[in-house]
Amino acid sequence: MSSLSDIKPGRFIAIDNEPYQVVFYQHIKQARGGAVVKTKLKNLVTGNTLERSFSGADSVEMADLGHIQANFLYNQGEEYFFMDGNTFEQFQFSAKTLGDIVTYLTEGQVVDVLLFNEKPVSVTLPTKIILTVDSAPDGVKGNSAGAATKTVTLSNGLEIRTPLFIKSGDKVVVNTETREYVERAN
DSSP states (O other), X not given: OBOGGGOOTTOEEEETTEEEEEEEEEEEOOSSSOOEEEEEEEETTTOOEEEEEEETTOOBEEOOEEEEEEEEEEEETTEEEEEETTTOOEEXXXXXXXXXXXXXXXXXXXXXXXXXXXXXXXXXXXXXXXXXXXXXXXXXXXXXXXXXXXXXXXXXXXXXXXXXXOOTTOEEEEETTTTEEEEEOO
């Protein structure tokens, strides 16, 4: 068990044997009472958020988390299947649990998997991934005085703004957090 001073944004705690990430933290010192810590917590299994207050006498259990590298194998309907790169053990997540990252998953994609009590609870993509441009309109060189861009469609269906020199079939690096073009891949 840990004290309330260990609760900080980005840390992981366990409540009722469920892992939560601290999203928001506010320490409130009251004049006549003890301190109160107000938090907003994100459940790593369900994705739901929870607001919880802790008093000075409360203690919290820090979540025992691990990480593994896994490969995305395939999806079947709303289920997405992964394989641990070391043990070759397979596991799955629902599309609801994965959220927006399903847009970026391609066969063989390496992802980081968060473990709680030796069970996979969430998936994190690399910040930058390489995708192929499916369709790109021709860019006309004289159309702009500044840094001209155009909208292209990637192999996963995502549309992003790129410089005019990008054409169909090119491979581009995309930032998965901002959904923006980074550079042309080699």
